[in-house]
Amino acid sequence: MLTIALLLASLQIGPTPGLEKGFGDWEVACDNVKACEMTSLIREDADWPEDGPLNVSIAREAGAAAGFTVTIDTGQAKGPVTVKIDGVELVRATPAKGGLRFAGVEAGRIVEAMANGADLRVEHGGKVLLSVPLSGSSAALRFIDAEQGRAGTVTAAVAKGIKPVSAVPGVVAAPxxxxxxxxxxxxxxxxxxxxxxxxxxxxxxxxxxxxxxxxxxxxxxxxxxxxxxxxxxxxxxxxxxxxxxxxxxxxxxxxxxxxxxxxxxxxxxxxxxxxxxxxxxxxxxxxxxxxxxxxxxxxxxxxxxxxxxxxxxxxxxxxxxxxxxxxxxxx
Structure with a gap:
């Protein structure tokens, strides 16, 4: 069995990696099974942060049932922080292991606000801990919609339509x-x-x-x-x-x-x-x-x-x- 398996492995076509693209202040990529992630970049004209940059990342697996996961770096911050978009508070939480991680309804609320927002801020102790420009985030979300076959369906983040959940392609197993x-x-x-x-x-x-x-x-x-x-x-x-x-x-x-x-x-x-x-x-x-x-x-x-x-x-x-x-x- 092992000899046959090795022979089949040797005959397989080489890997074709997924695409990586940049939109404004965001970079996005989807892999070969259409799992996608986008992450924030520091402004091109910004000074390098003293403790290094803190990033915001949005991930979504393929398949109709998959929701978003939002990860926000918070560095050494202790105690509750608030996440705001254009001044509107969306969620308050306490960081663990240097960051925040949201899924389900909370992640969906953040992504929905990002699609039409200009600035995401994380505040801690009355001070701005992290400020992330949202220019390009809507285009990056639209890219994910297209790559995962969600465009025109009710599951899309930006490219919404009336097609039902059943129109979204199913999950493909990794090779x-x-x-x-x-x-x-x-x-x-x-x-x-x-x-x-x-x-x-x-x-x-x-x-x-x-x-x-x-x-x-x-x-x-x-x-x-x-x-x-x-x-x-x-x-x-x-x-x-x-x-x-x-x-x-x-x-x-x-x-x-x-x-x-x-x-x-x-x-x-x-x-x-x-x-x-x-x-x-x-x-x-x-x-x-x-x-x-x-x-x-x-x-x-x-x-x-x-x-x-x-x-x-x-x-x-x-x-x-x-x-x-x-x-x-x-x-």
């Missing part, structure tokens, strides 16, 4: 990826193996920096080897290889935004042994408020994308938006 758990010990990377990797990667020696090759056992006699290829101030690009029986080959990644067709790269890549996951996180700038992050699992032949998140504008959001998801089933 299933059969994966292997890592085991064993990693192979020793000899000078000859590293020289072979460097030749296959075609990296410029002067750009490689001083980082060493890192390895991790994948099981079945396979070893993951990450070869540093280019190094900058806060990003290191690595070419992934699989070593077996004294031979080395460029690893098969079904998604990569870096490198060439013959040698894909991972930015700041590392192996998470406790999760059996290969991760990467490319930062658009050092503070990490933009970039792309990916996670992969090993299926015995290559690395299959299980999650992709990104944030294109560098405008204060550390809440990168999900554009791809898959369910890993470990054997």
């Amino acid at each position: 299933r990826v059969v994966a292997l758990r890592a085991s064993g010990k990693p192979a020793v990377i000899t000078a000859a193996l590293q020289a072979r990797m460097e030749k296959l990667a075609e990296c410029e020696e002067e750009e490689r920096g001083t980082s060493e090759v890192t390895t991790a056992a994948l099981g079945g006699g396979a070893t993951l080897a990450l070869l540093p290829c280019m190094s900058g101030a806060y990003n290191t690009l690595l070419v992934p290889f699989v070593v077996r029986g004294g031979t080395v080959a460029v690893a098969d990644l079904d998604y990569s935004n870096e490198g060439s067709e013959t040698a894909p790269m991972l930015t700041n890549g590392w192996w998470e042994a406790d999760r059996n996951v290969l991760s990467s996180r490319a930062k658009g700038r050092g503070i990490g408020d933009c970039g792309e992050a990916a996670e992969y699992v090993w299926d015995g032949r290559g690395f299959r994308l299980t999650e992709l998140r990104s944030m294109e504008p560098c405008r204060g959001s550390t809440n990168w938006l999900r554009r791809w998801t898959a369910r890993a089933v470990f054997r």
